[in-house]
Amino acid sequence: MTTHQYYRFKPxxxxxxxxxxxxxxxxxVAPLVFKSSLALTxxxxxxxxxxxxxSYNILLGQGGMLSFGHAVYTGLGSFIAIHxxxxxxxxxxxxxxxxxxxxxxxxxxxxxILLGFVTTKKSxxxxxMITLGIGExxxxxxxxxxxxxGGEGGITTDRVxxxxxxxxxxxxxxxxxxxxxVYCFVCxxxxxxxxxxxxxxxxxxxxxxxxxxxxxxxxxxxxRYFAFIISGFFAGIGxxxxxxxxxxxxxxxxxxxxxxxxxxxxTFLGGAIxxxxxxxxxxxxxxxxxxxxxxxxxxxxxxxxxFVFMVMFAPGGIASLIMMNLRVAKFGKFNxxxxxxxxxxxxxxxxxxxxxxxxxxxxxxQLNSALGPTLNFFGAALDTSGFGSWFxxxxxxxxxxxxxxxxxxxxxRVWGHAQEEIEAEIKRREMA
Amino acid sequence: MTHALELxxxxxxxxxxxxxxxxxxxxxxxxxxxxxxxxxxxxxxxxNLISGRLAPTSGEVxxxxxxxxxxxxxxxxxxxLSRSFQITNIFPKLSVFENLRCGVLWSLGYRYTFxxxxxxxxxxxxxxxxxxxxxxxxxxxxxxxxxxxxxxQRALEIGVTIxxxxxxxxxxxxTAGMSKTETAHFIxxxxxxxxxxxxxxxxxxxxxxxxxxxxxxxxxYGEVIAFDTPAAVRANARVQEAYLGSSVADAQGGGx
Numbered sequence: 001m002t003t004h005q006y007y008r009f010k011p012x013x014x015x016x017x018x019x020x021x022x023x024x025x026x027x028x029v030a031p032l033v034f035k036s037s038l039a040l041t042x043x044x045x046x047x048x049x050x051x052x053x054x055s056y057n058i059l060l061g062q063g064g065m066l067s068f069g070h071a072v073y074t075g076l077g078s079f080i081a082i083h084x085x086x087x088x089x090x091x092x093x094x095x096x097x098x099x100x101x102x103x104x105x106x107x108x109x110x111x112x113i114l115l116g117f118v119t120t121k122k123s124x125x126x127x128x129m130i131t132l133g134i135g136e137x138x139x140x141x142x143x144x145x146x147x148x149x150g151g152e153g154g155i156t157t158d159r160v161x162x163x164x165x166x167x168x169x170x171x172x173x174x175x176x177x178x179x180x181x182v183y184c185f186v187c188x189x190x191x192x193x194x195x196x197x198x199x200x201x202x203x204x205x206x207x208x209x210x211x212x213x214x215x216x217x218x219x220x221x222x223x224r225y226f227a228f229i230i231s232g233f234f235a236g237i238g239x240x241x242x243x244x245x246x247x248x249x250x251x252x253x254x255x256x257x258x259x260x261x262x263x264x265x266x267t268f269l270g271g272a273i274x275x276x277x278x279x280x281x282x283x284x285x286x287x288x289x290x291x292x293x294x295x296x297x298x299x300x301x302x303x304x305x306x307f308v309f310m311v312m313f314a315p316g317g318i319a320s321l322i323m324m325n326l327r328v329a330k331f332g333k334f335n336x337x338x339x340x341x342x343x344x345x346x347x348x349x350x351x352x353x354x355x356x357x358x359x360x361x362x363x364x365x366q367l368n369s370a371l372g373p374t375l376n377f378f379g380a381a382l383d384t385s386g387f388g389s390w391f392x393x394x395x396x397x398x399x400x401x402x403x404x405x406x407x408x409x410x411x412x413r414v415w416g417h418a419q420e421e422i423e424a425e426i427k428r429r430e431m432a
Numbered sequence: 433m434t435h436a437l438e439l440x441x442x443x444x445x446x447x448x449x450x451x452x453x454x455x456x457x458x459x460x461x462x463x464x465x466x467x468x469x470x471x472x473x474x475x476x477x478x479x480n481l482i483s484g485r486l487a488p489t490s491g492e493v494x495x496x497x498x499x500x501x502x503x504x505x506x507x508x509x510x511x512x513l514s515r516s517f518q519i520t521n522i523f524p525k526l527s528v529f530e531n532l533r534c535g536v537l538w539s540l541g542y543r544y545t546f547x548x549x550x551x552x553x554x555x556x557x558x559x560x561x562x563x564x565x566x567x568x569x570x571x572x573x574x575x576x577x578x579x580x581x582x583x584x585q586r587a588l589e590i591g592v593t594i595x596x597x598x599x600x601x602x603x604x605x606x607t608a609g610m611s612k613t614e615t616a617h618f619i620x621x622x623x624x625x626x627x628x629x630x631x632x633x634x635x636x637x638x639x640x641x642x643x644x645x646x647x648x649x650x651x652x653y654g655e656v657i658a659f660d661t662p663a664a665v666r667a668n669a670r671v672q673e674a675y676l677g678s679s680v681a682d683a684q685g686g687g688x
Contacts, residue, residue, distance in 0.1 A: 198537050198553070199546040201526075205534045208523040214505040215483065215515055216596055217538030226544055430571055 061272030064207030069135030077239025080107030108236015154250030271319025354397025466645030535595025
């Protein structure tokens with residue numbers, strides 16, 4: 001039949017081949033381009049956080065399950081992995097380091113089988129509440145068993161044990177990075193493949209309309225449960241890699257709700273609708289927690305503001321912004337937006353400067369007033385005791401907001417026109 | 433002989449309110465039944481009881497001779513019964529093709545597998561293509577269901593309902609909210625895609641239901657007060673008195 005070629009799976013078609021090659025090259029080349037030790041640390045974290053955020057998105061984006069307890073599976077994966085490493089280095093278990101992440105994965109899967117059975121009985125708000133409860137339960141239980149979880153100090157390990165693996169000891173960070181990179185590539189590939197399987201598609205159907213799924217033969221609880229287990233497996237792999245990377249796991253830090261919240265927020269920020277969204281989210285998570293926290297004590301406040309703006313104006317996350325603009329470009333209508341994007345950028349700069357100056361001054365008064373009334377703000381001296389700095393910051397912010405609003409309105413109008421034209425174009429092609 | 437669908441003393445109470453008050457009904461294989469009755473008579477509740485959305489308070493539902501009352505919707509669906517909904521009930525963010533393929537998967541035995549690619553399931557994809565043609569949505573193949581027109585969504589709903597190859601089909605007001613021409617077109621489509629199947633349809637348009645059904649079941653206040661051929665139902669004095677009144681005459685006068 002001629003229709004066959006229409007939907008045949010073509011794993012090696014050019015576009016896909018290109019994208020995956022670029023992804024692999026990026027993973028290989030990144031540490032050669034960014035050579036500082038800080039960069040290497042960040043790249044390693046990005047590697048396993050990509051796995052974790054993608055595994056989280058199996059729940060959120062693909063299954064419509066808002067989990068507040070994903071750190072349970074990454075964290076327990078970390079703990080089992082670190083105990084496995086300690087056992088292996090004592091000669092108790094013949095497991096080479098390269099397989100330790102799999103141990104973490106199996107642990108994540110095991111706990112997902114155990115805890116997910118209860119969790120996935122319900123959907124929607126109830127599901128979210130149960131994950132929150134189980135997250136708190138596991139986090140507080142971890143502190144009750146200091147023998148296994150190491151109490152407040154956590155559990156430490158040494159990743160250099162046993163015979164070198166083809167001459168690789170995994171002592172140097174660069175070797176750990178490449179271990180993470182290999183896992184990152186393979187896990188991303190596997191999770192992408194999952195989206196093209198019957199279970200993956202029915203999971204989307206359950207997200208869209210669980211009731212209808214019950215009337216096409218599927219048990220929605222079962223679908224959610226299986227997806228939860230798969231998600232737990234990859235989460236555990238990410239946790240195992242984190243354990244190898246840091247050589248320490250701490251229950252208070254790695255199992256708590258703040259950690260779970262971080263996965264949720266950055267997966268959402270990256271974009272839960274598209275498969276690649278969480279990859280962007282994971283990269284941003286590292287930038288935010290490593291760089292932004294260096295820059296300002298108030299980094300979580302900035303992040304909160306960004307998040308609120310994203311939810312309000314781009315609920316599909318950064319991935320959907322990219323895809324919408326690509327669509328506009330595909331229909332040859334991007335040219336009219338250059339000036340508007342430039343305008344938006346110009347307007348955003350004073351808004352950011354004004355708002356940041358205000359926030360920093362308030363923080364300074366609250367936390368550092370002992371150091372005197374002046375603070376250094378990107379080279380400018382702000383005086384929290386004087387009227388001038390406050391007035392200046394407010395004025396810059398107000399002007400910025402005014403300009404931004406004008407540009408935004410114009411942007412929305414032009415954007416709407418472009419979308420209408422595209423819709424009309426699609427209709428016309430359909431008729432043809 | 434076993435009936436495709438048989439209801440025995442079916443009752444459903446919501447609290448103290450009796451919604452279904454003892455329904456007995458036997459539908460032979462391949463029969464097309466129109467279910468009519470005034471608003472609030474319990475037609476939709478009846479469908480919900482048969483399809484497992486609600487469990488009956490008492491009584492039995494037999495599908496191809498097998499008890500299914502109290503079973504879950506997906507269990508009943510696997511035994512060969514499928515239904516559509518009064519309010520369009522599809523997968524809005526999936527394409528038309530994906531909607532239909534989701535309906536196909538279980539019946540071809542793919543279940544919860546995650547070790548095979550959808551694109552390589554030739555039988556499922558061929559069946560889906562065939563369904564696309566049957567419901568006339570080939571041109572909308574890759575459109576998200578949410579972006580379809582209302583009539584197209586209703587057609588997709590029928591497509592998803594018949595996708596699994598169930599031999600007993602329940603359609604809950606398939607033409608609700610459609611214009612006259614759309615309705616006529618749509619009824620032709622329903623007839624086409626349900627050839628050889630046992631069909632129960634709730635329908636408000638009398639002309640339509642008398643044209644489509646072999647037999648009519650009249651539900652009033654949770655009871656079936658008549659179950660007979662359209663001609664006999666038209667002539668039934670009790671039906672006329674209880675429910676139809678002049679609309680039977682209209683339907684006849686309308687030349688349907």
